[in-house]
Amino acid sequence: MKTLGLFRHAKSDWNDARLRDFDRPLNKRGRLGAALMGLHIRDQGVKWRRVLASPAVRVTQTIELAAEAAGQTPPVNWDRRIYLASSATLMELLREQEGNPAALLMVGHNPGLEDLIFDLVPDDGSSPLLDIVEEKFPTAAFAVLELAIDAWSDIDDGCARLIHLTRPRDLDAGLGPEPV
Numbered sequence: 305m306k307t308l309g310l311f312r313h314a315k316s317d318w319n320d321a322r323l324r325d326f327d328r329p330l331n332k333r334g335r336l337g338a339a340l341m342g343l344h345i346r347d348q349g350v351k352w353r354r355v356l357a358s359p360a361v362r363v364t365q366t367i368e369l370a371a372e373a374a375g376q377t378p379p380v381n382w383d384r385r386i387y388l389a390s391s392a393t394l395m396e397l398l399r400e401q402e403g404n405p406a407a408l409l410m411v412g413h414n415p416g417l418e419d420l421i422f423d424l425v426p427d428d429g430s431s432p433l434l435d436i437v438e439e440k441f442p443t444a445a446f447a448v449l450e451l452a453i454d455a456w457s458d459i460d461d462g463c464a465r466l467i468h469l470t471r472p473r474d475l476d477a478g479l480g481p482e483p484v
Contacts, residue, residue, distance in 0.1 A: 306451040307350060308398070308424075308464070309409035310417045314338035314369070314444040314472075316362040326387065330365045337444040337472040337479050342370025344470055345409075345446055352378055353405030356397065358386035358412045366444070367411055378409075386412040391419035401456040408456070414441055424449055424464035433469040442481075444472045 315334030330338060357363050359382040371377055385393055394416050401408065410417070418441035425434055437447070448468035453459055473480030 306453050306456065306459075307407040308449045308451055309345070309350065309352060309407070310421065310447045310449070311341070311345065311366070311370075311409060311411045312414060312417050312441060312443055312445045313358075313360070313362045313366045313411065314341070316443070326360050329361050330369070333479060334362070334366070334443065335369055336476075338366040338369035339373035340472055340475055340479065341444045341446055341470070342373035344475060345370065346374035346376060348448065348468065350407050350448065352407050352409040354401065354403075354408050355380045356386065356401075356408060356410045357382055358389075359384055360387050360413070363411050363413070386410070386416075388413055389416045391416055391423045394420045395423065395459055398459050399457050404455055417441060417447075421447060421449070421466060423461050424451070424459075425466045426462045431466050433466045436469055437466070442471050442473075444479075446470050 314330050314337045316328045317331040355378045357367060357380050367380060383397060385397060389412065418437060421437050425431060427434065447466060449464040450467050451459060451464045453463055
């Protein structure tokens with residue numbers, strides 16, 4: 305059995321049109337959401353043995369703020385392949401993990417993280433949390449999956465159960481969707 309955490313970067317700032325997508329920082333709501341989710345992730349009690357993350361600015365800031373709020377400084381393996389990766393690429397990265405850690409936390413982007421959940425968790429009607437992900441896996445959302453595998457190299461479609469899902473708005477209604 306393996307545990308996989310998926311943490312989408314917090315809300316980013318679109319105000320400076322000159323910035324490349326990779327370089328966009330967090331906005332005020334994103335900074336608040338990242339810190340709040342850092343506390344929540346810590347309180348789940350999972351010992352994340354490895355953190356795999358995109359090096360995009362909004363991801364690095366999300367991790368920094370979450371770790372600071374949680375009072376923890378996890379070692380992070382930055383991997384550019386996570387930036388805007390497909391589910392297939394993310395699954396391949398997970399298969400490459402050496403040392404067979406019991407719990408991995410991946411911090412990245414959509415649609416890759418959301419699609420990874422859809423690929424790993426069977427759509428058999430047994431997961432009400434999957435219904436929420438189908439609506440949207442919003443910024444700063446955090447999911448935990450239990451994988452019925454002995455080694456990361458065994459990861460494949462349908463091997464997981466979605467056991468936890470929290471969005472920032474679940475913890476603070478003010479961090480929910482902006483009114484249209």
